[in-house]
Amino acid sequence: MSNSGHPKDQGERRGLMLVISSPSGAGKTTLCRKLMDRFDDIKLSVSATTRPPRPGETNGVDYHFKTRDEFREMIRKREFLEWALVFDNLYGTPRADTEALLASGHDVLFDVDWQGADALHDQMPRDVVSVFILPPSIEALKGRLAARPGSTDEIVERRMRDARAEMRHWRRYDYAIVNDDLEIAYHRLERILLVERLKRLRQLSLEDHVRELMGEA
Ligand code: ADP
Ligand code: 5GP
Numbered sequence: 271m272s273n274s275g276h277p278k279d280q281g282e283r284r285g286l287m288l289v290i291s292s293p294s295g296a297g298k299t300t301l302c303r304k305l306m307d308r309f310d311d312i313k314l315s316v317s318a319t320t321r322p323p324r325p326g327e328t329n330g331v332d333y334h335f336k337t338r339d340e341f342r343e344m345i346r347k348r349e350f351l352e353w354a355l356v357f358d359n360l361y362g363t364p365r366a367d368t369e370a371l372l373a374s375g376h377d378v379l380f381d382v383d384w385q386g387a388d389a390l391h392d393q394m395p396r397d398v399v400s401v402f403i404l405p406p407s408i409e410a411l412k413g414r415l416a417a418r419p420g421s422t423d424e425i426v427e428r429r430m431r432d433a434r435a436e437m438r439h440w441r442r443y444d445y446a447i448v449n450d451d452l453e454i455a456y457h458r459l460e461r462i463l464l465v466e467r468l469k470r471l472r473q474l475s476l477e478d479h480v481r482e483l484m485g486e487a
Pocket of ligand 2: 317318321352353354356361362363381382383386
């Protein structure tokens with residue numbers, strides 16, 4: 271199903287940056303996919319990276335693939351909202367893409383860790399709405415990690431350590447959702463989005479509307 275969830279009478283709006291973090295295995299990818307299936311005016315942010323493409327990855331869809339020199343030049347020109355070195359490769363969020371999407375009334379979804387979330391908030395404090403996804407229990411998190419294809423005990427143990435480090439930062443976020451029942455968690459995420467869209471600053475056409483109401487148009 272595809273639906274903007276945005277009634278016509280609401281008029282022109284500025285999109286928002288929905289920044290979602292969670293410990294690996296808590297269900298962030300699942301929740302983000304459901305949101306993208308439901309709303310056709312939400313776009314996933316496409317990062318730039320110096321990592322070579324993996325089989326099946328498409329330039330401009332999965333990532334903007336760059337050489338190190340190209341990436342360094344983009345840093346120099348301040349073209350990133352945030353960037354980081356992850357396992358020997360550079361990754362960054364291009365500023366212009368996000369700005370264009372927001373201005374055209376699209377929401378932009380970011381699947382980033384707490385440091386990425388912090389950096390995005392620093393750059394665009396009025397646009398960022400941040401949500402932290404928590405697992406219902408440590409046992410459930412372990413179970414979900416173990417159920418993933420290719421999981422080994424060692425991978426699960428490492429992810430569990432990383433999970434504790436990530437969860438330490440949950441208080442930085444505007445919202446938190448415990449992903450126990452998937453449908454309930456998804457419904458909560460959707461409600462956050464719909465309410466945030468109603469923030470006065472995002473409803474650009476209200477300026478004209480109120481001017482008209484006041485007889486000032
Ligand atoms: P993340 O992106 O946070 O690492 P995923 O969305 O990949 O997590 O979810 C990890 C696993 O847990 C997947 O197999 C997914 O189907 C499952 N999962 C997600 N949410 C729930 C839920 N509410 N209840 C049970 N299983 C879930
Ligand atoms: P992968 O190479 O497996 O696609 O991603 C490796 C890591 O890079 C993941 O942890 C992912 O979250 C992180 N990453 C991807 N894009 C960005 C980005 O734009 N900024 C930051 N800070 N990290 C990113």
